[in-house]
Amino acid sequence: MEEKLLMEVVPGLEGIPAAESAISYIDGEAGILEYRGITVETLAEKSDFLEVAWLLIFGHLPAKDELERWRNDITFHTRLKLKILRMMEYLPENGHPMHYLQAVTSAMGMYYPARDTLDAESRYWSAVRLIAKMPTIVAACERLKHGDAPIQPRNDLSFAANFYYMLFECEPTKLVEKIMDAMLTLHADHTMNASTFSARVVGSTLADPYTIVSSAIGTLSGPLHGGANEEVVHMIEEIGSKENVRPYIERKLEKKEKIMGIGHRVYRTRDPRGEVLKGFIRELAEHNAIDRNTLEISRELEAVVKEKLEAKQLHPNVDFYSGIVFKAIGIPTELFTPIFAMGRVAGWLAHWMEQLKTNRIYRPTQKYTGLRARLYIPVAER
Ligand SMILES: CC(C)(COP(=O)(O)OP(=O)(O)OC[C@H]1O[C@@H](n2cnc3c(N)ncnc32)[C@H](O)[C@@H]1OP(=O)(O)O)[C@@H](O)C(=O)NCCC(=O)NCCS
Structure with missing residues (x-):
């Protein structure tokens, strides 16, 4: 019986624990997400992304001197080597920024050899470099796409403000800086998901x-992982005005199509990350920093979705609100997923290091469904 159960294939490994982990925790019914036991709402309000990254990776809130060194080390490793920038210049201008990010982070392994993954000092510096340089890569890629020269990072700005500066060559307002930072915090980890599993599998080989x-x-x-927030922006643009919201939703539901940014596999009552972002939308509106039409459409969408889908436990998720927030602060849609990666790298690194503590290379099995013992027929006789 036990053997039969073990040979049962569960598509997507849904519900199968792939590791023991003490990094993040979700209670989908209560709408809770915690990093190392602290709710994301608290961290988004009181902490900042770099401190959160430390918390995730090292398991505790950093002491004052640890935090100072961490911030300092990251701040002073944000620049890209000239050769890396040159390499980026040779990549196609219309390439997707996720391809750039993947290619460049991979190439970094040649510039900063870190093959001794069992050495704590080496792991520390790799974490510093990856967190520090990913925003610089994303911003440079956006600049190059428009034929502009990449902007050098500024060490006097916060991590989030520096990213904004490298994108737009101007400093963000305090509110936009806070939003950018919280966006990274809110995406920093989310228990066992496809990319985190991938990080753990590759980490388990001691790569x-x-x-x-x-x-x-x-x-x-892949569009099934990141990317629903881009779709939310397209949906708002397609809807066009508040009056079109109800007919749009009714049409979608009639055709049994999904409404982007609505529903979540785990969060059944509220998505805590979305709630934080909803607060920022309110603040942006108070500062007249969000386009009226977008605000009206999004509020009407919330109302109609509540009326029609609440009974099915479907609510706006993080992507619904992040799409609106990013649109409001002028972030190009193609950068939504790369920014997600800039935050999630903290979680990937944390899971990698956790994996190494009790490492065993991943080697699942399969249920063979093919043919056996076939005869080989020479090509002339086929
Ligand atoms: C996230 C998602 C995959 C979760 O799916 P799930 O929990 O497995 O829910 P199911 O696909 O089983 O759907 C359950 C029911 O809700 C409906 N539903 C789920 N999401 C819906 C949506 N966004 N709009 C309209 N109906 C939706 C389904 O049609 C289904 O209805 P039925 O019971 O009448 O057949 C799904 O809600 C979705 O595709 N949302 C839109 C994309 C999105 O925003 N993704 C980002 C998630 S952070």
């Missing part, structure tokens, strides 16, 4: 961290 992160980026690039 170097640049290979691990580039493979996780590749996994995240």
